[in-house]
Amino acid sequence: MKDPGKQFEEQAKELFDESVEGLDAATLSRLNQGRHKALEEMRRPGVVPWGRWAPAAGVLAVAVVAAIVMRLPAGVDAIDDPVTASDFEMLLEAESLEMLEDLEFYSLLDAVDAETNGHVG
Amino acid sequence: MESCRMNASAGVFAVSCTREQSTGAMALQREQQLNRFLAEVERRALRIAEISVRNRDEALDLVQDAMIKLARNYAERPEGEWAPLFYRILQNGVRDWHRRQKVRNRVMVWFGRGTTDDDDYDVAANAPDPAGRTPEAELQTSEAMQRLEVSVHELPNRQREAFMLRTFEGLDVAGTAAAMGCSEGSVKTHYSRAVHTLRDKLGDHWQ
Numbered sequence: 001m002k003d004p005g006k007q008f009e010e011q012a013k014e015l016f017d018e019s020v021e022g023l024d025a026a027t028l029s030r031l032n033q034g035r036h037k038a039l040e041e042m043r044r045p046g047v048v049p050w051g052r053w054a055p056a057a058g059v060l061a062v063a064v065v066a067a068i069v070m071r072l073p074a075g076v077d078a079i080d081d082p083v084t085a086s087d088f089e090m091l092l093e094a095e096s097l098e099m100l101e102d103l104e105f106y107s108l109l110d111a112v113d114a115e116t117n118g119h120v121g
Numbered sequence: 122m123e124s125c126r127m128n129a130s131a132g133v134f135a136v137s138c139t140r141e142q143s144t145g146a147m148a149l150q151r152e153q154q155l156n157r158f159l160a161e162v163e164r165r166a167l168r169i170a171e172i173s174v175r176n177r178d179e180a181l182d183l184v185q186d187a188m189i190k191l192a193r194n195y196a197e198r199p200e201g202e203w204a205p206l207f208y209r210i211l212q213n214g215v216r217d218w219h220r221r222q223k224v225r226n227r228v229m230v231w232f233g234r235g236t237t238d239d240d241d242y243d244v245a246a247n248a249p250d251p252a253g254r255t256p257e258a259e260l261q262t263s264e265a266m267q268r269l270e271v272s273v274h275e276l277p278n279r280q281r282e283a284f285m286l287r288t289f290e291g292l293d294v295a296g297t298a299a300a301m302g303c304s305e306g307s308v309k310t311h312y313s314r315a316v317h318t319l320r321d322k323l324g325d326h327w328q
Contacts, residue, residue: 038188038191076262
């Protein structure tokens with residue numbers, strides 16, 4: 001008789017393999033494109049990813065943090081679950097710059113303005 | 122004397138050309154090997170990433186990033202090291218993704234625009250369609266995979282990584298340890314706990 005643990009692992013593997021085989025054509029095409037992009041990168045030695053954006057990212061991170069800190073209402077010493085500077089650094093780190101393309105993020109910045117103006121006014 | 126010099130420089134040129142051709146051929150061979158490796162691993166990697174982040178588009182991005190980083194930084198490493206390296210890059214990407222999601226949600230909550238995590242991910246809508254089966258068998262398989270997928274997703278991160286790398290990708294203990302950046306003993310512990318938890322959760326009559 002088979003070890004139940006082993007049997008479970010085999011069943012799980014079988015199901016997983018079936019789900020891999022069932023991937024749709026559009027997904028496979030995107031994987032294929034991604035692979036070719038990776039191989040193109042291989043032919044371009046010495047390229048530093050996001051390297052040219054690094055200084056801009058640093059400046060932007062500092063500016064956003066400074067703006068938020070300066071715009072906090074007077075008398076507010078602490079807030080629940082504060083968003084720390086490191087949080088913003090993480091969000092604005094070089095590889096997260098694509099987030100800036102999200103409209104959601106811009107609306108978030110607008111919300112900061114609206115909220116702080118509301119508090120002050 | 123002059124002809125000697127010309128012969129000598131022609132010789133150097135010829136050697137130089139041969140070397141360049143040889144280097145080019147080696148680079149091409151390397152590229153073909155990497156292409157084969159990535160083609161072999163990409164679909165399983167996608168499903169592994171998808172189970173971790175419960176979003177196919179995000180999983181596709183994570184897999185593409187991992188492929189690019191492997192090609193850019195580790196293409197010259199021995200072929201046998203590629204699988205653990207690739208999965209290490211992918212797992213790091215998944216961990217970073219979770220961290221960023223957490224921070225992003227905290228920021229949103231702070232600004233009064235909290236989101237409800239990833240609970241709106243529709244496993245059924247994103248489940249691949251198994252081919253060549255009766256509708257009943259398809260449904261049964263699909264449901265079993267959905268239950269497995271949800272249960273694996275709910276495991277603690279390290280247990281999930283160990284289980285997927287060992288069972289789904291088929292890495293051995295040493296390869297899994299290299300991919301996870303931990304000891305082989307830790308892999309065995311995480312894996313054993315994961316299997317126990319999954320068996321408890323899914324029950325004996327799971328499939």
